[in-house]
Amino acid sequence: MAKNTTDVRRYPGFFSFTILCLFLLYTPLIIVTIYSFNDSKSITTWGGFSFRWYQDIFYGLEAAKFKTAAWNSISIALMAGITATVIATSAAIGMIRGEPFKGKSLSFGLINLPLMVPEIVSAVATLIFFSAIGFTRGYMSILLAHIVFCIPFAYLPIAARLEGIEKSYEEAAIDLYATRWKAFTKVLMPLMAPGILSGFLLAFIISLDDFIITNFVKGAGVETLPTAIFGSVKQGIKPNIMALSTLMLLVSIFFVSLSYLINKLGERTGDKQS
Amino acid sequence: MSAPIAPLNAKKNPNAGVFDGIGLWLLSPSWIVIGVFLLLPVFMMLIFSFLTKEFRGGVIWEPTLAAYDQFLFDRGLFGDEPPTIEWTYITIFARSIWQAALATLFCLIIGFPTAYYIATRSARSRSVWLFLITIPYWVNLLIRTVSMKFLIRDTGPLNQFLMSTGVIDSPIHIVNTNFAVQLGLFYSYLPFMVLPIYAAVERYNFALSEAAWDLYADRWTTLRKILIPVVKPGIIAGCILVFVPSLGAFLAPDLLGGAKTFMIGSLIEEQFKGNAGNWPFGAAASMILLSMVLIVLMFYARQQTRAQAGAR
């Protein structure tokens, strides 16, 4: 019987599906990474291993363009990520710790609206909005649009973390004559920190990755890395774009791993408290 | 903020907390930002869909139903023939639904066994497997789509490999076909299928399967009759998470599909960024897409409530 009970969970072939799934997910990325080290100018033939395309993005003719685009991408992601995290933290406390009120589920829906509206629809609506109010499209319009869709991505991990923290901590602080602000900064915020940090990292990556909305709301001469890459690949995939993609891939993996580790650590500290 | 008052409050309302009374204030920044920069724009888009188009971009502030009329009826080249049903856009929408549905199906076929396998691992290896599945999602969608295009081009590594091993003589033509779009969508959203199914299977009580097993049900019957009905909410959630973004996808049809595989996303883009320059029509198409997505989400919400009611 004991053998049977372990057996019943197992389905032959499911392991192969899992391997196939990972294979499908990673093959294109690995292939592009490999070909980014291709010495040949033609992307289809292998001409030996080299770093020339990495050199090209940093020192080549288009280096200035990529540098500006990278700066735009990173500064927008940083500011949008921080602003969205602040707004989301405040919203999470309001939703979870605030007084009950009518339309709470409506409020939840509004906060998560950017996740429900298809990206292309958000893009069109934002373009129409900026154009109708006569707002010149440029760096600011991208930043504002990014803050909006970053909010739910920051909100979800923050709210999840806050729900796991008992009310007694901040109540104890208040009982000890702390102000609300002190109770938040000295007690609640340190407890929420892992959630806030991983919320920020997710918002940061989401902003860094966005193409569709940025493409609609960007103004004259303002490019982010994804729009610069898109403009370039429309005319055919070039080897320097593969090198740039590989670098962005590494950046994404780095931040996701960071977020993952922070969450792991957070879970461990969370266990100790409960 | 004096000490005696706090316990008094607590007695009156055992749920009263530190942030009672300022909850709405704390929520207001998010309401304002999303309200002003998303909800209001969506309403403006609705208004724009009823305005007159200006030649090549922009609108004239005169109300008209022209955009929806163009969507539904064909009035001939000179606009004076008796209207017949316009199939073009209905076809594009139907094709988008079909492509998104097929991509969802592929994701389900690969994603379900994967999610199940991961959920039945030990707690430690589970989180590693999950991490491996989620990484590609965080890699820029544009880069993933370009990578896929590079891989499956006529002269790309896939065809080169197959030709050098002698499996095929001439390259398989994949780019610019419907299949390429399905593949691209499948590839873009596969992790979305795995995660909710994983969550559902992880919560599944395997005693149910064991009971079935004891009653001489074989593995596949147990899967079909016991496991799948129980984890169904997770499967539906996964399908919606893949289907909805696939429906409005722009990158996969644009980069992998070519002009013959126009989908809703590329149709809308064309009205604003491309040659067509018909804003009211683009706004109308966006409204129709948004309504479709909201209907799917409402269906999902009802399913979830029903599932919860069933669980009780």
Place this chain on the structure above:
Amino acid sequence: MKHTKKLSAVLLAAAFTAGTANAAEKLSIYHWFEYIPQELLNKFTDETGIEVTMDTFDSNEAMLASLKAGAMGSYDVAVPSDYMVKILLDSGMLQSFESSELSNFDNIDGPWKDPSFDPGRKHSVPYQWGTTSFAVNRDVYSGDINTTDMLFNPPAEVQGKINVLDSQGELILMAQLHLGLEQCSTNRDDVKKLDALLQESKQHWASFNSDGAKDVLVSGDAAVGQIFNGFSTKAREEGANVEYAFPKEGYVAWMDNVVLLKDAPNRASAIAFMDFMLEPENAAAVSNYAQYKAGVTGAEAFFEDTIKNSPELNAPDGSPDGTFIQACNQEAQALYDAVWTRLKK
């Protein structure tokens, strides 16, 4: 909460300055894709100290749409083709300059000094000129290609392997040349014939693609591709066995021009750029890069040999001259717009 607000305020302020600060002189160009070598832009910056940002478009119509959608006032110069210069001019989207503002104004080649689309050259200077017909992959088809039948009544070998430009002006003029129709005709039968031809030919076309026009020929995705002559040269140089056609029915000729946009935020930089582009050496640098001819006297001296002997730039004897696209009046334009919309759906 005050602190939070302060923080967001600081962030927003930082965003504003990141977007607008930096007092160095700037120039914002709205240009065709792959049409100016980066070296030349760097040279311009080195010589003038003006920082250049550039956005690109892939058809005259897309450029017009974007300018109308609120991009006016953010670009200083754009590079439209002949008929589009006239459309921009008629819509009041250009501003004029005096010929005395440009020290190189007299370098403009004779025939381009007083073009019909900008009489007296008060708003534009020549950039490059060339032709648009189509290129055929000679590995796929070896018969006579100098006929518009290749696009509108294609031989069996290339059916379903044709790419046309996603550009209303160029495609409709090619179809009109094929049928021998007048441009901008509002005659109902003419428009119907044109519409029928395009609807009929569409089944043989694989894609509408402008920015990938060269790539589809090089990768072999298309066997026939409507294309600008310079792009055909580049496709050939990148290894595609393609030949550029000079159809006996006619083909499109064009001149691209640097125009001074109304509300240009950096008018002085724009003038400096226009003057820079009239320098024979600089005009030739574009020609050598893009494989077209410049409308600037003395540029020939700097041409590389590939341009002098280019089969794409030298029509064989007996070929007709290229036809310029006409800017139609609003009534005619509305008709051709309807034809285009029906074609694209």
